[in-house]
Amino acid sequence: MGTLPMWHPAAGNVTFGSPSTGNGPLSGPWYRAVKTQLLGVLLAAAGNFLISVSLNIQKCAHLQLACQTDPKPYYTSKLWWCGIILLGLGEVGNFTAYGFAPAALVAPLGCVSVIGSAFISVLFLKETMKAAVILGGTLAVAGTYLLVTFTPNVPQELTAKKVQNYLVSWPFVIYVILEIIIFCILLYFYKRKAVKHIVVLLMMVALLASLTVIAVKAVAGMITHSMKGKMQLTYPVFYIMCVLMAATCAFQVKFLKQAMELYEATAVVPVNFVFSTTSAIISGVIFYQEFQSAALLSVFMFLFGCLLSFLGVFLITRNRKKEHLQIPYIDCGHIPGKNVTGKIQPDSHHLCYGTLNNKDDLGKLQS
Template sequence: MANSSSLHAVPQMTSAQAHQAEILQNPFRTYLLGIIIAICGNVLISISLNIQKYAHVRQSQRGSKPYYTSVLWWCGVVLMGIGELGNFAAYGFAPASLIAPLGCVSVIASAVISVVFLKETVWASDIVGGSLAITGTYLLVTFAPHNTTHITAQLVQYYAISWHFLLYLLIETVVFCILLYLYKRRNVKHIVVVMLLVALLASLTVISVKAVSGMITETIKGQLQLIYPIFYIMLVIMVVSCAFQIKFLNQAMKMFDATEVVPINFVFFTASAIVAGIVFYQEFEGLALLNIFMFSFGCLLSFLGVFLIARRRPKIKQPDRNFIAMDRIPGRRHTDKVQPEAESTTYGSLAAKFMCNRAGPTDDS
């Protein structure tokens, strides 16, 4: 019996010591590098989104060529790719529970760029929200776990078979199946249901992204990690979870307005990323109670700031109140729309065509 278990004894012994040996206490330069990369990546993402938005507006005004023929639009796409690559690399240097909340930097930068360059209106809620988000970001950086772990293939394998992660994975799978059943079979199209599906997938994405990024970082440093099967398992999980996450997120953007999707997605994604970092990578192990409280308070301030900033953003999806959908009339199954009354003063006139393209809220008087 002892001989048969000797093969398992060595990995267990080295894995138990791995968490103690692989952690560097207060590696300031590595920790700071991850923060800087994440902030720069999020700023680039916000710049790219506003560049693409400006390209859309300019092309729609010209009305000559599709937006994807614009050089400016492609510049925005390239910047977004660089920003996402920076976020990916940041997971290899800093804890996942810190990198995910720093996504609020993108919201703050996007609001500033929209006001300065796109001449959008500044509201009091924008100023208050930005102040709260910046304060929350400062608390996150100050009180987040400062321990940086060398993510090796052996360490990822050890974390993947730990009982707390297996229990977490079981609970997450059950909840995901229930939500998917409600969404697909029961046709429950509530925004919370869709965003929870995205968040549950995001937790797997964060775990796999940090694992892949960390192993690539160690490989670049000279410790080859790409020969282990766990690297490719995590790579597949990363790609699949990202694909389905984008799928559900796009469905949410079609059903709901961006001012609702963006803040809820940020809150749910951040919470799932923090929980994933705590459960899988044990990032809060040994952290003082004061640090945990202030870190949680920083997250709360960031959440409130993002909500205040996003609530005043221009709505993308506007209901057309000049037409009545046929499927809303009892006994009708058509999807056509009823034209305005012929007795209307604007019926058939050029003014009616402009009114059909005008935003809904301005039609109420």
Template sequence: MENWTADAAENFVFEKLAKGSARQEADGERSYKTYLVGIVIAICGNFLISISLNIQKYTHVRQSQRGSKPYYTCVLWWVGVALMGLGELGNFAAYGFAPASLIAPLGCVSVIASAVISVAFLKETLRASDILGGALAVAGTYLLVTFAPHTTQHITAHAIHRYVVSWQFLVYLGVEVLLFCVLLYLYKRRNVKHIVVVLLLVALLASVTVISVKAVSGMITESVEGNLQLIYPIFYVMVVVMVASCAFQIKFLNQSMKLFNATEVVPINFVFFTASAILAGIVFYQEFYGLALLNIFMFLCGCLLSFLGVFLIARNRPQVKTERPFVDIGQVPGRRCTDKVQPEPSSLTYGSLAGDKGQTESST
């Protein structure tokens, strides 16, 4: 009787362990599938964004050459805008399935695809730096996907509450606020218009954006799966933070595009944004917790290769030439000129009387 009882107890423990192991294996397989879904959505979203940018660029070029209606009256331009919105929606959804430290670097897919599409669609020149940069970016993307954290977190309102009051995030937020105030003082009061200052402001805001976007996307994903999270106030707090940080981020990014060339803004902004997103994922969501040292090293190597690839692709991109009208003043009576082309808007004499003064003196 005692032997039977001991055997029954042993079998009961064995069955429990087997069921627990099977449950863990099923959860691990489900987590890995969710992780892959996030990667696929992010890649497709960035690919749609690259198509959208090229469509809008093509519309601008065509409308400037024809000199007819404004670009926003063209149906093709609105198709590009719709694709842009769909791609951004895909990126938003991807944060609910995969770690933020992986989704952000996958933005290099948009740069690679845009360079390839522009060659076929806009007839731009394929350079050796484009090929090398694309190869480096693809290799970096492979390392990112392979060695990034594969665990998928359940983003619930209680988890967000716990992350917000953690000492790591409070210290991180304090440092970010202090640094943002210093940079804003230099930019606004001291009139320091350096590209690093402006894009650091964008990156600090992007860090908050990534945290809030992942929180909102994750809680929506949990709600869709049956665990309702939209009844908690923290969800709406994160929505407000997401909208506000996105608005100010776009504002500073547009100012950087006005002050500097796109070939400078694109690679530097990609590096700063990716670094801030990875740091936000590490500090707030603790995505690197328990990750092996080799995985961390290879993940950082993948980021470095992606940064270098984007820099090579974006560096000195050839500009698409548009036909601009010029004013021929060679036939004006009593006036002499050495150039029949209207001065560039960026020249020092554009819109001033300097050119007319020189011509008047030469004629007299």
């Protein structure tokens, strides 16, 4: 047998667990390559979790106010304002994440908010834990792991000149033209034909969301680059992106609010998540070219992770019944001129309050 060579400290670096040297999974080159992206993932996950906490805190505040004998406006509740502050912090975390991680990765991490909201409702609001919620949470977590693992690592330093070049690139110009045509067709059916189907409303939200993601990532990237000492806020494209971000967000809220008024949240939440996430991924691929050099296996596993996340969100939300506050009965027994023997309860599905015992009135309603 040959003799083993003598080891000298200066001959090589074989330290384990150090993020600065070596060739292992936590070695210097690997860590330097992905640390920015990992920071974006952590910011997005933390931001979405704070959003789920804030929504449940606001829900708890509304329930407490509804149970009071003399209900006060919700904006007088300290608990409600605490939820609003957490919501703001969560949105700031999401916004900052776009400056460090690809848009195709940050957008699907919105499933963290759905997972967190479901389990917080079980733990603190005493909702029933169902098998579908557990299975959905498991699928969503597995999908999130695949997304984080197989998202290609691309440089996230965005300058104003890069954004300008992306804006005039042929793939993006064609994409915007197609998106405008589709949006105008949907808007025509929405305005002229009064078509307010959930798919029409949420498709418009998704088309606007794709532009929002492009603008948010551009603004966050230029701010991040400016904080490193290379000022980017003096370029006109920065303010153009700010205006685009604000305008598309405002119209998204309008259409999403109408969808929530017309349909149950159990239908709106999963459909909106699938549509908006898909449009955000497409916009990131086309505008920022995030999958340009990705291997075919990585693309397949990333799409599989998206599918698992979509299924998880669907399973979590489909069994979440809409909470109805208890509506008191209206006692009409003392109204003069009315032959009423019982109490009438408001019916949320019709324009009238219950039924009338007067046969004449019934005949008029039937005619």
